Structure formats: C-alpha cells, structure tokens
Amino acid sequence: MTDPALPNGDPVPATALAETPLADRHRALGASFTDFGGWSMPVRYTSDLAEHHAVRTAAGLFDISHMAEFRIDGPDSGAFLDYALAGRLSVLREGKAKYSLLLNDAGGVVDDVIVYRQGEDSYLVISNAGNHAVVAAAFAERSAGFDVAVRDISAEVSLIAVQGPRAAEILADTESVEIPGLDDLGFYAWRNGTFAGDELFVARTGYTGEDGFELLVTNERAGELWDALLRAGGPRGLVPAGLASRDTLRLEAGMPLHGHELSAEILPAQAGLGRVVALDKDDFVGKQSLAAVVAGDAPVLVGLVAEGRRAGRAGYAVLDAEGSPVGEVTSGALSPTLGHPIAMAFVSPRVSALGTELFLDVRGTRIPATVTALPFYRRTT
Template identity: 65%
Template sequence: MTEQLEPQGDSPRYTPLRERHEALGATFTDFGGWQMPVRYTSDLAEHRAVREAAGIFDISHMAEFTVRGASAAAYLDFALAGRLSAMTVGKAKYSLLLTADGGIVDDVIVYRLADDDFLVISNAGNRDAVREALTARVEGFDVTVEDVSDAYGLIAVQGPVSEAILAATDAITDVSVPWAEQKYYAWATATYNGKPLLLARTGYTGEDGFELLVDAADAASLWDALVAAGAEHGLVAAGLAARDSLRLEAGMPLYGNELSREIRPAQAGLGRVVVADKDDFVGKGAHVPADDARVLVGLTAEGRRAGRAGYPVVLADGTVVGEISSGALSPTLGHPIAMAYVDPSAAAEGTELFLDVRGTKIPATRTALPFYRRKK
C-alpha cells in the first residue's frame, strides 16, 4: 500500500474521498487538522437514516498503527490499560492509552491480526501523541511500532441494514467469514480490487455496522461500490454532525469532551477497561481518581432547549456542581440529552439537578447511559 495522503503541516488535510464529498455538496469543517464533511443534506436526515436504514461515513482521518514482533502482546499489555494478550486472533478490543500519571492520552481499538501482529486505531487529533507514546514504550520488548495511517482509507457503513448492503457489494470478494456469522468487535478479511480488505464489525453510532480498512488508492472506488449497493437499501452519506449526535445517544465518549489527560478512566465510567491486577502498565496505580473527582453522568430534560458542552450543571439554589461535556436535542428521542461531569455528591439517582442554559435553569433527570440502545 503505497499511496500517501496529503502531507502533514499547517495546510488543511483531505482524505482520499475529497472529490466524492464535494460532488455530494458536503459542508466541510476542520477536525484535528483535517477538512471533513460535517453534513451533506441535513443533520437530522442523516442521523435518522443511520437509525432506520444505513449511513456511509468517511473516517479516513483516523490513525492506524501496526504493532508487530515476538513481544507484541506483552508490549501492548504494558503500553495500554487492558490485557490485550488475552484477545484471540480475529477479535477487537476497546482500550485506553494512559499517561504515567493516569490520565487518558486516547481511547483506541486494537485488532489482533495474528499471534504477533496487532493493529491499533486511534483518533485523528491524537495521532502524534499516540505515536509518541507507543514508540516511547517499546524499550525492553521485541516489537516494532509503525504509523501506517497514510497508507489507508477507512469507511464506515452503519445502521440496521448495513450487513445487507455489504453482502450485496459484489466488488468485495473472498470474505473469510460469512456475513451473518461475523460478530461484534471482531474482524474478517476480504479482497477488493485484488488487494486485502479488513472488515471490522465495529462502529461509533450505537447501531450495527462495519468499518472497512482499504488501500488509500482504492478508497474512492470502494465508496462508489458501497453507495451503488446501498441505493435500494436507503443508504445515505452522513457527516460528522450526525456521527456526533449518534454517538451521544449511544453514550459513547468523545476525546476532548468526555476524555482527556486530566480525566481518569473511572471518572468516565471506564474503570472496567483498566486491568489493574496486571504486573505493570503505564499509569498503574495513578489511574485511580481522587475521592472528590467529578464523575460522568447522563442527564435528560423536557422541552426543546438543550444544554451544550461547557454549560454549568447546578442545584436548585444555583450552586454549580458540574459541567456538561456533550449535549444536544436527541433526534431519536425527541428531548434534550447530555453527558456531564458532576461532583460525586450530585451523582446519585434522584438528585435534583438543573442545566444552566444561558441563565435559565432547566430541570434535568439523572439517567443511566446509554440514552439509546438498538434493538437486537
């Protein structure tokens, strides 16, 4: 895989699908230094298409790293918060890359391609930080870490009919696992345009779906093939705005909102991701938050006025006890939802809380995450 995306630097970067987005009339926005489609038609239409049928997303801005060598599994156990050595070939696992003092550098998905071969996918805006952290942790391990981000395009097809769309895409051949037998957080191999294609049953929308890792040179033609196969299934192109409202309804954290170097995993409800009894890993011990550290909760409200990131969460007397990290009027549920970090004393079920929406106190109900769960 040799084709490179546009070089990094101060100029905006575009994915291999730029021409496809422009042809569809996309509105672009800066995201981690990339010019990405925020919407094509309307946020609401794209969101609903994913919940009811399927949406196709360009996520080629994400960063990919290979981890290979005899010590690859042991190295990842040390470098990440989870126990990746326990993962079998063919599976994927969500994990966290921590700082030495227990904060979160990034959340990642790790795929075990072979006994000594792993793929790590991280957020676009954290590519440099993840590369630096992974590279700095190789000492003492027989392992090689390589940033291969520029060699690939990454396309997501998400929604209840996503499997039918991929199964109808004749250009995808030699699928190693029958479509109906592919499990969530697992991957299969296939061939596209004579080259290897990785099919991962993963996503960031709360729906069934796939993420397809393809040679960068073939990303545009694969996009076309998927769009053609999805035409009779209601597939629509969807941008970052819909992706954000979908992940919020699904209670999935966004780096820079719910996750940061100042947040410890347990604060974000991700304590389960940390395997604390490993002999050693970066951040061990330091990952435990202070007793008075704010914790992430779900909040719902009535009406149409939604709290946004940065808005205060207050008590009836106006005392500030937290701050919204992500908030929106839920397209699926029809009422405001938010994730917020609040003081432990305000995190209990039944606590009377309010969203301070530009000086107006909106009553809010503490709600378990996720807000939305797809039908099986």
C-alpha cells in the same frame, strides 16, 4: 483589517488542512466541511437530522480516514501492548477486537483506541485523528526494551464505515466485495476479505450505537469502494453522513469523545471506564497512579435528560437545587431519536445518583434535568 502579507506582498497562506482520499467525492456530493483534528472533514451533506435518522433506520456511509492506524508486530507485541495500554491485550483472541485506553503516568486518558489481534504476534491499533502524533510518540517511547516493531500505516490506508440496521445486507451485496463468513462475523470481531481482488479489512465495530462495519482499504481503492457501497446501499436507504450526525449518534449511545468526556486530566474511573483497566497486570503506564485512592470529591460522568427543546451544550454549567454549580456539560444535544434534550456531564459525586434532579444553565435559563443511566439509546436487534 487587511490580510497579512509575505515580504513579496503575497498573502500569507492559511494553514492547509489534510484531506482524505475521498475529498473530491465529498465535494461532488455537496458536503459542507469543517476542521476536525487538522483534517478537512464533511460535517454534513444535506441535513444533520436526515443523516442521523438514516443511520437509525437504514444505513449511513462515513469517511473516517482521518483516524490513525498502527501495525504492531513482533514476539513481544502482546507484552508491549499490555504495558502501553490499560487493558490486557495479550489474551485477546485472533480475529477479535477490544476497546482500550492509552494513559499517561498520572493515569489520565491520552486517547481511547480499538485493538484488533491479527495474528500470534501481530495487532492493529486504531486511534483518534487529533491524537495521532501523541499516540505515535507514546508507542515509540513505550516500545523500548520490547522485541516489537511499531509501524504507522495511517498514510497508506483509508477507513470507511457503514453503520445502521441494513449495513450487513448492503455490504453483502456490494459489487466486488468478497467477505468469507460475513453472516457469522460477531460484534467486535474482524475478518479479512477482498475488494476488486485487493485486501480488505472488515471489522464489526462502530461509533453510532448501531450495527455496522468499518472497512480498511488501500488509498488507491478507497474511491471505488465508496462508490460501490453507495450503489448497493442507495436503494436500501443508505446516505453519506457527516460528523454532525456521527456526534449525535454517539451521544445517544453514550460513547465518550476525547476532548469532551476523556482527557489527559480525567481518570478512567471518573468517566465510567474503570472496567477497561486491568489493574491486576504486573505493570503498565499509569498503574501506580490508578492504584491510589481516587479523591472522593472527584467529578464523575453522568447522563442527563431534560424536557422541552433547549439542550445543554459543552461547557454549560450544571446546577443543584439551590442554584450552586455542581458540574459542567461535556456533550449535549436535542436527541433526534428520542425527541428531548440529552447531555453527558461531569458532576460532583454527591449529586450523581440516578434520579437526582439538577438544572442546566442554558444561557442564563435554568432547565430542569434528571440524572439517568447511560446509554440514552440502545438498539433492540
């Protein structure tokens, strides 16, 4: 079959994927790329396992500039976010961050976000790349009636993550980085610093289950910062890491991924995120639906562990002892850290108790699996 052609005979160009300001550096490092949310992103540089283990034992360097960033400013900024999101953000202290959910009218999860309070009337919201447009549209619609300005700054900034037990010492020793009080910066907190004299936003947050930082910098400085972090971290075991290791790291840490454990059809309580919702707020999008009783047979998210080497993957069926389908795997892998298969799955509440023996249908073979508490892995320091 020949490629389709334009009327002049030229081939039809493939849909161009967006690239981050660090794309040339990834190519120079030998990265393999994949389409992720419309972005060409490094999936690995050398080995998924090597990159995963580096993050667990030393540090990994991730380009997460595909994420979307929004500035929320104005006297009603807190009230607006209380209405637009599921949590109570107006009480968030300056210098702190909070995980929250953007819901639809039916109470389903449109996206999960991190909110940082930057001032009395100023917040930063970071959302997922694949939901950039829908989050922007929701904020525009929900801001009506509030004295607030919502500005999408995604195209202006890059986001780099340094994750792992040696992340703090690497960041402290990175040339041209100045972060006052870095040693005292707590988890889910942020601070302003500088890189080569330019503003640098530093948050002690991440998506790997390890200590680490996410650094927001102007696009113009992103390459220099990436290089400086590699120079400081190389002798300490830091390696560039791609999306493949990021996925196994977050799975071990029991962290949900939108499109897998979260979706517009999944209620927060089903995904174990009922605690994120402030139902006592006067009003927020989705409140009326969430106030209703959730159906008793609605699937709930559980962790599953198995023996051997064969892992259940997203979409694989979960079976009960009689071989009847009782759920579906949302994410699964052979855990690099633990050495056995792990998975998250939505299953019937009747088989969701800890210790329940189930089976994974792995390409026609029934693999025994046991319901276990999340997360699968928790750092000890």
